[in-house]
Amino acid sequence: MKTTTKATAFYNVFERKGGPHKETTHYCPGCGHGNVHKMIAEAMDDLGINDKTVFVSPVGCSVFGYYYFDCGNFQAAHGRAPAVATGIKRANPDSVVISYQGDGDLAAIGTAETLHAANRGENITVFFVNNAIYGMTGGQMAPTTLIEQKTATTPRGRVESEHGNPIKMAEIISTLPAATYVERVAIGNSKHIMKARKAIRKALKNQVENRGYSFVEILSVCPTGWKMDSPDARDWLTDQMIEAFPLGVYKDESSEREDGWYRDVKPFVPAELNKYFGVNAEADVAPVDLKKDLFCKFAGFGGQGILTMGLFLAQIGMRADHNVSWIPAYGPEMRGGTANCSVNVSNKRIGTPLVERPNVMVAMNLPSLEMFEKDVVDGGVILVDSGIVDKTPDTDRLDVVMIPATEIADEVGTPKVANVVMLGAMIAATDAYSLDFVSETLKVVVKKKNLIDMNLAALQRGYDFVKNGS
Amino acid sequence: MDTTVKKDSPFIEITGELCKGCKLCIDVCPKGVIAISDQLNSSSYHPAYYVGADCTGCTLCFYACPEPAAIKVFKP
Amino acid sequence: MSRQFMKGNDAIVVGALQAGCRAYYGYPITPASEIAHAASLHFPALGGTFIQAESEVAAINMVYGTAGMGIRTMTASSSPGFSLKQEGMSYLAGAELPCVVVNIQRGGPGLGNIAPEQADYFQVVKGGGHGNYRLITLAPNCAQEMCDLTSKAFDLADKWRNPACILADGFIGQMMEPVEVPEAKEIPFDHSDWCVRGDAETHKNLVSSIVLEPEDLEAHNFKLHKKYLEIQESEVLFEDYKTEDADLVVVAYGITSRVVYSTIDQARELGLKVGLLRPITLWPFPSEKLAELAADGTKKFLSVELSTGQMIEDVKLAVNGKCPVELYGRCGGVVPGGEELIQRYEEIMNGKPISDGGVR
Structure with missing residues (x-):
């Protein structure tokens, strides 16, 4: 009997969540985060990396990612997850570091950290959940909000001349030479989801094999912020968002980079330091009198x-x-x-x-x-x-x-x-x-x-x- | 809810208490064998349930479902 | 022991490495850049990590990542850059992550200039970022202390699971003096119970500053507060030079404490009984010592700072109205000379109006 069920990379019971419902997520009905979480957890199980994974939760609806993933967890300041992930990965290059971010976090307040982590080719995996809106703060415009889309801060719809255009992060990051793998996927229907599973698994596998920086943009939904029921939200994603954010692989040099991006560090060995700074070296001192200061x-x-x-x-x-x-x-x-x-x-x-x-x-x-x-x-x-x-x-x-x-x-x-x-x-x-x-x-x-x-x-x-x- | 399923054919289990009634599983099920209950669960959602027959074990409902543990798919 | 001639800024890097710091993240800014220069030379040579971050904000968050892994790490900047790090500092304090941050103060506000000031006292000692938190703050006044106190800052940070700050000024950073490089020793702290290392032992741990429930966050704040009280009781450091019989106790740290030190014996030769109380920890502040000196109400106190009066508030709180507390402050990179100070001592001690020149 083949059973498809909750991945072991999820906690059995979500104790950190508190409250009466510790086996469900805190997300709204029909939210895309749950789907993406499940795909990541499944890939972690498949790759056998639960112990060495460090999951960085952002600020946004997925701020509580650490409720769910049974691995090492960090919660980062808004937009700073790639910098935090850098500090984690450089401290232990054998860890598997996931920077999980939404559109406000990754493409607005954290744009600099996003681009520079990619530009340094950090051997990390970034999952960018793009649902074209700020969910947690109450449905405001995101950097990826579509033209004409109404939000709490674009009540008349997003207008190019006033608000600029939806920013295309996968395209931008794919221009950076150090980035290894950049793909945009979606979760609008079952076909999308099956492709997204593969992309997510590949992005993590790349890191395990030290192939460098992988970035998967996942077009997602916010039924609450979009004021739609769940199936309609998936349809809107499929019909509208994909037009603005075309799906596909924007860059893939995975096959050329095996073990190329492992950045080794050494532990603290006091004797080496003492030798390096000549702590026990004979001092070249020849005391003589000083007649006056x-x-x-x-x-x-x-x-x-x-x-x-x-x-x-x-x-x-x-x-x-x-x-x-x-x-x-x-x-x-x-x-x-x-x-x-x-x-x-x-x-x-x-x-x-x-x-x-x-x-x-x-x-x-x-x-x-x-x-x-x-x-x-x-x-x-x-x-x-x-x-x-x-x-x-x-x-x-x-x-x-x-x-x-x-x-x-x-x-x-x-x-x-x-x-x-x-x-x-x-x-x-x-x-x-x-x-x-x-x-x-x-x-x-x-x-x-x-x-x-x-x-x-x-x-x-x-x-x-x-x-x-x- | 009919829970009598033949163990020699594919089936799903939906834990109604963990369901938020978003209907995405119903939307993707190629056989149309998932439905919404008239009853409310303790979180005040009308949960989805398996009608009890004709599941192919395709797992589309599992991946469409945003909840980690609401749906389990069994395929002999 | 080998004595090496080095800049205060370089001594910070030596002190950090000897203490077991393995990762440096920073962004260039005058007059702190030599720290990054030295770090970029030595950290990679010793198998550590150096990253020139895209911003001060990124640098402090890289520190957050490495600190959360239980690895000693640091960043350094100067005033405007230090302002940018404040959000990250608050997160580090909230998540109780040990790390060392260095501020080689320059003139402000705004872009100000690159000359030394001590006008970040409030920012560093009283907060800077949001929320209830404290930075253990050490104020070296020579190259040797830049080295030694940086090492000590790592120990204090680990001991209390709290960020520690080296608060210096452009002069202390730029000047060169002989430094005895301290011996590197094993680090006597184990962080396995809270850090995340990306391994089986620590995979249940969480590094976070979010506490959603009001009662829980209050409890977290009370726990931090209790820790801060303990630090205040146990970690105060100061240097006392002839305050016991002094009629005027001058309080100064960093470069100004060096100038004041030079004046003490000179002033005494002129019949002015002056002493220097130099806080080495600015937080916790040597309030008890000052209170003790003020207890009989016979002394006068003078805070000499490169600011319009920041540390004086802590001096006043400690003296608690028992004695007069005066201020002499210079700004913008102007440092008071010894003769200038002695003249002010005389005026204060004789109850005369203080001459123009600095803020009073």
Whole structure:
């Protein structure tokens, strides 16, 4: 005896539904959701995927999909089911994820999520139940409402010039290269339903076989919203909706994509992470004394390596086991044609990373000098690229070093190392660290190893200029 | 409702309590062997019932029915 | 231990990965984009997932999907993008899904600018999305804390089955400091009883925030409320710098707390007995500590924020009228300097009118 009966992918009793009738759905008489649910449950049974299926219920009449399907269940925000499905599938690529959505959810509020999940070729299955109306909220216009169709918000019928046209999602999605299988089916009569069963099964089978994104649009009915009895609604679907939304396969590359869309992920293995980030690696620290805290402001044109100079100093301080911070100009300071950064190097915990009153200032152009000279503390060191700036700071108040850093750099090989010439001069002028220590650190922190020699030469030249005047 | 069916020929079972009276099964039945009851079920619907003979076991009523458990089809 | 020099934004990604975060979903926005850059580099290299989502809305809903699978996941953005995530945050809180969300605050309202502000305090600490819910909110003020508190946020999120937020600002995100990378350890939480993994063990579970019956939804809200009370009792973190004998207690978090910290000893040298109370958790807020400091009614309090006065409301609630509470707020990316603040301390402590410059 062959028995055709409720699929095991349905709960035996719909306990989550509550109320007295726990073996029937919450849907209105003649609603299409029940038919589609039955076809999905039957396909789940056939494919033996009940345990690994995760069903994402949308917002709309099928918000309670989780009442019925005996599998893992999610309920998603309106329109977001494909994004939620993406997060599910990426977390476990061996799960079978169903994004079940209505027309408002999929084709209005969730259009972006719909298109982009398809465009990424997520290995998921989307069932789009299109009944041309908003059911749950009381029969308003849907993006798929037909021209002339009356709804609660198109009381005179949908008009192209006012409301636009019914949107054809299967056609649109079929233009996306990553989508594997796109078909539109219907449930207007028994022939439609038998075709729909096949499409639904195929869309799920594709996912099980990692063939990628499958989209089945199912033209359905809303007897309540349409204000029709159930058989008339099926006839209206068959006679009217199919004309606006032609049935058929819009794209099918299923046969070419076996296992092509499996996106593997690895579990968390702490030891791998610790190795990757060098947690147990020996730290390259060579503690040296810092004679005085440095509160530095380095400023110049963008492209002069001002920020890099700050980074070098901070890393020198870090290797010396001092507290350091580096912060680029950010906010209002960025105006006025200067790139600048603040660097703190201190024996003590660093409070503000923003250097308000520098005791070391490097100015590599005139606007920088004019902007920041007044902020430098009395007796502070100020280094100016004398080849670029033809103005000398207040020598009574400040310890001034005028150095043609860019010209020296050019002699070394490229004006690009002017910042390192300046760094050498700054080290010499402040006696913060020994030249050897700075040189050793630069060898580690200069990323382009073929430029190390040139950087070291530039450093030496800047240092010598201050110490020896040459 | 006549429930005496011959077990050696196809038949359907409609659980009247689970039926919402939408008549879709009646619409699709090629043999016209499903009808609507005069009685109301506990949800106030007039449920469909099998008239008791001539079912071919085609299952069209099962798939037309939106309810998961209202109709069962048996085919020897 | 290896110290690495990194941006606060990069440190977030390191802290997340070391805590076992396996999936990052985000959308580019200044000044938070470095987080996505670092995530796109490291997550795939370690067998995790990185998706540049089509929108902030999609990103937070991808988080919802992965979080519901019991996998540690995160997203990060800056103020306007964070606003867009609010619907999803409400769903995550309602469904009690653990995850970490990061907000590197910038100037608002509207498009505002990309400079740092702290004007999302209300949005993050008081709600943002619809319904009764709370975000566990951590406020780092250095790169090391960007790393460590992100790791901690994952633990808190798992422990309480609640989203946790890292609320920082553009400065803390952009600045570079040495960071000791914490050791990755096994995650001591098992979510099998509620998560959906797409397997036999969890196939009866449901991830959802819908509770249809009024009495049931009330019960759900009461359950959440009880959880929030427990969090308030057990998870408060703050830093106390010289408040005990202070005449003026300055309350500040994030970048402003760094500026205030710099001023404390300077002000004391000038004879101004000032202390800093820095909330590390903004929710739960260190109300008890503030109440304790205010108990004898002898101190004054000052909230320094990059806003026109948001955190001050929580300071006032905690102080409960026992002491005067003043505000000094700057906006739009303007950060008060140390000298500017010390002048205000002096004015407040001497009962003089506060000079112009910020919001009072």
